[in-house]
Amino acid sequence: MPKPVLVFGYGNPSRGDDALGPLLVEYVQDHCDTDGIDVLIDFQLQIEHALDLEHRELVLFADASVACEAPFELNELEPALEIGYTTHALHPASVMAVYASINKQRPPPCFLLAVKGEAFELGESLSASAERHLRQAESFIEALLQNPRPAAWRSKKFQSRPLFDKIRT
């Protein structure tokens, strides 16, 4: 039986800052209490990942982003069809939409932790800025997982970036 919380990091570890999602999940594996938490890593999101949302109470996707503000953003997602211009780019909101289509019900609450990246070339390591953002995101995700409830994650404490430093201290 799946555990109630899923942390799902995705990205290609060999493409520079694209590794941010998988690295965050590795941090969770090594440093967080994973009782009640399943972790998952994949290169990219695909249709069958909708099945990984089944029987969950809460899902956290972790990904690199060129669009978010540094160092990271946490946002709750709604099921939505985001047509990927390339098929390896299913957005988590689309995975939720596939879930809703298959199961004829709303998916569990899903959040996206997007960590700012900038360089994605094959064979590159993390950029210096991504390295900094990762360290900050690690502290943040640790705090998130100490309180794995949708209501808590929706609270100002986690949604408002100026408070992030207070959480870390």
Place this chain on the structure above:
Amino acid sequence: MYEHLETADNPENLRRVAIDPVSRVEGHGKVTLLLDEHDRVKQARLHIVEFRGFERFIQGRPYWELPVIVQRLCGICPVSHQLAAGKAIDQLVGIDPDKLPPSADKLRRLLHFGQVLQSHALHFFHLASPDLLFGFESQIGKRNVIGVLSDYPDIGLKGVKLRKYGQEVIRVICGKRIHGTGAIAGGMNKALTLEERDYLLEDIDQIIAWSEEAVGVIKKVHCSHLPYYDEFATIRSNYLGLVRPDGALELYHGGLRVRKGEGETVLDHVDYCRYNEVIHEEVRSWSYMKFPYLLALGKQDGWYRVGPLARVNNCDYIDTPLAEAARVEFKAHGGGSMVHSTLAFHWARMIEVLHCAESIKHLLHDPEILGRDLVARGEKRFEGIGVIEAPRGTLFHHYRIDENDIVTKANLIVSTTSNNTAMNESVRQVAATYLSGRELTEPLLNNLEVAIRAYDPCLSCATHAVGKMPLQVELIDAEGHIADRMVKHGDGSLERADDA
């Protein structure tokens, strides 16, 4: 056939339209069209922005890392790269493919069948079926997997579950879904347990039944739209792929066979370690991707197609009964000769899904699949070549190492490169036949993407950061100014940009 549309005589006097990137293919590609004042197509090209740096990424690594490292080249078919690299490094430890322990050989085949099944299922149900079920020029908001799940829930759900099953085969054999470590030099690193075997057996009959239904779906779609489906993007080509010594369809290990468009066999059972004597690659100034051709037929006529259509065309039979019956029907559709319809790629792809499902069941019932003698060793060599039939076609990995076991040379020919000329020919056929002289609209331009998608090109760009890869269509006048620009939004709608 449509080579006259590769390079226009006076490009400076023509308008340019770009589809960048092409959607629902793996990675980043773009199509450019040059049009005259009457909107007649004078030049059509498919450009691929990829593959640079692959060899550099590999060189300097110890050879035993290769099966794991090369999986990171591509997030779509990592297992194909793992197995091609695995076969190559077998030779580096002195083991030829036929000397692998039987249990290791069967485990690799099981892994490969799982990979091909999930890859083909993803392509057909997620990428291709929206076009096939709703029509190439149907409303764009409908042409996606959610549209399929909404209007054809049964088909859509089976697609998701077929894909999931293939991924489970990979996970069980490699230990996890990605970055698994199944193939190692001279064999495999983990035996299949009885529990794992029984777990995979639980659903296999259902998977076979769904695969058979999928063949029925594509056959019905194809035959309901004749002669359009037989003619759309269709080109006469040569076909290349592996076959078994007895001529059977072979995905993991065999000899190279080439057949011409008329069915005449040009090469047969050629040892793939001699691939350099058979295939050369041509560079053209306008594309990052090379253009391979068969030396025996020359640059002009030697281009060829690989992948499901080539394999099903080339083989003499398939060794699983349901897939063989489907192949016989497929060939009958072509009057017993080679089937050239580009859209028949989809039909052939589903025949292979059925073959994979049947083969998985057969292997799971083979007692040797549970064997624990998994590694063989011989005398070190300095060169290894591994070739398999990846989901998209023949995949070549070629490595040289030094005394310290470090890779000094790597050469990869991936399936999409082999199909480069063919995809361009199909693009030109569609541009000349369906677009020329008409006002370009998104539904019309989708015809070009349908032609490309039939090949299931993998542009190996397994990076996806949120916010990257916007789609813009630009119309550029003869002076190089942007005359018109359209932006494609996340919901698939198109909007004319104000700044054009």
